[in-house]
Amino acid sequence: MARHKQLQTEEQGDPEMNISSLIDCVFLLLIYFIVATSLVSEKKLDISIPATEGQASSKPPLDPGKISVRGDGTTFWNNDLQVSEPYDASLADAKKTDPAAAAAYSAQRKMEQLVEQLKLLKDQATAIDTNPVVMLEGSPRTAHQRIVDVMAALAEADIHSVGLSTAVEE
Amino acid sequence: MSKKKLNTKEEVSADINLSPMIDCCFLLLIFFVVNATQITVSKDPSVGMPSAVSCTELKDAKGCIVVNVFADVENMKGNALNKFTATYPAGTYWGVAEAGGKSIGYTSSQTQELTDFISKQKDLFKNQQKIEESKIRLYLRGDQNAPWERSATAIRCAAAAGVNNIVFGTLPSK
Incomplete structure (x- = not known):
């Protein structure tokens, strides 16, 4: 009699929680977050736009470079030197199917001449120990992508600050 | 005789100890949760992101005020268009x-x-x-086909609101 009773208490005193459902939940969450983090591929451009207020009253030691982007995406350096061809947005769609269009698209996106000019300016500025000043003037009609291209060129030339101004006319 | 029967019963119930695995899982979970605190709320799928060669990782999404800049409806297609027309009234720029x-x-x-x-x-x-003012930035998600005027207006609005730090959202280009 006594022996039987002892056995029963031993069985009752070992409670076990069923954790398999918990593990299921944790795994689901884990998979969700793994997928969510791998989807985050958005990057940023390392360009800062200095505040418009509080401008230095003294004349900058170096003439500022001026990039103007026209409505069709043609880019000019200091208003006279054309540094890029017009931007054809239709190539962006065609590039998925046509390799020739893809090549043309990446060629029109790269602004080698502009990068060259910017590097020159950067060198001049480093020689006299100052920061290069670049103004970017975008036509209201130009595509956002074109401005990003110019900023990518700036980043490539190691210039990380640009002033923005919007052109009123072409 | 009855004692022997009890012994066999105890041997059959073999259990794997799951607690170390759960520990590991939780650690991984916390790691990914922390990593995922990026901008997830305001990423509008209707925006076709521009791409840039020299872009860098957005390390800290804290203090980013996200503004999506849309292109014209004619430039959208498929899923982006459906989402846009379902969410926003016609003629929405931002x-x-x-x-x-x-x-x-x-x-x-x-x-x-x-x-x-x-x-x-x-x-x-x-x-x-309690984010420092210098860390508050405008995260501009401009559509690649959006006219620059719209992005520039958004930047002007931010400047009027006292936000002078602008971050351009891009995708890395191959």
Whole structure:
């Protein structure tokens, strides 16, 4: 009699929680977050736009470079030197199917001449120990992508600050 | 005889100890949760992101005020178009997400509202989340086909609201 009773208490005193459902939940969450983090591929451009207020009253030691982007995406350096061809947005769609269009698209996106000019300016500025000043003037009609291209060129030339101004006319 | 029967029963119930595995899983989970605190709320799928060669990782999404800049409806297609027409009224230029995740669209005449939203968001970041003012930035998600005028207006609105730090969202180009 006594022996039987002892056995029963031993069985009752070992409670076990069923954790398999918990593990299921944790795994689901884990998979969700793994997928969510791998989807985050958005990057940023390392360009800062200095505040418009509080401008230095003294004349900058170096003439500022001026990039103007026209409505069709043609880019000019200091208003006279054309540094890029017009931007054809239709190539962006065609590039998925046509390799020739893809090549043309990446060629029109790269602004080698502009990068060259910017590097020159950067060198001049480093020689006299100052920061290069670049103004970017975008036509209201130009595509956002074109401005990003110019900023990518700036980043490539190691210039990380640009002033923005919007052109009123072409 | 009855004693022997009891012994066999105890041997059959073999259990794997799951607690170390759960520990590992939780660690991984925490790691990914922390990593995922990027901008997830205001990423509007209707925006076709521009790509850039020399872009860098956005390390800290804290203090980013996200403004989506949309292209014209003619430039959208498929899923992006459906989502756009379902979420925003026609003629929407800028889209933002409120704290509750609700999307609001602003048309070209609502620049004052956009400025108000940015300054409201800025105050929220500064006072409630105690983010330094220098870290409050405008995260501009411009569509690649959006006219520059719209992005420039959004930047002007941000400047009017006292946000002078602009971050351009891009995708890495291959």
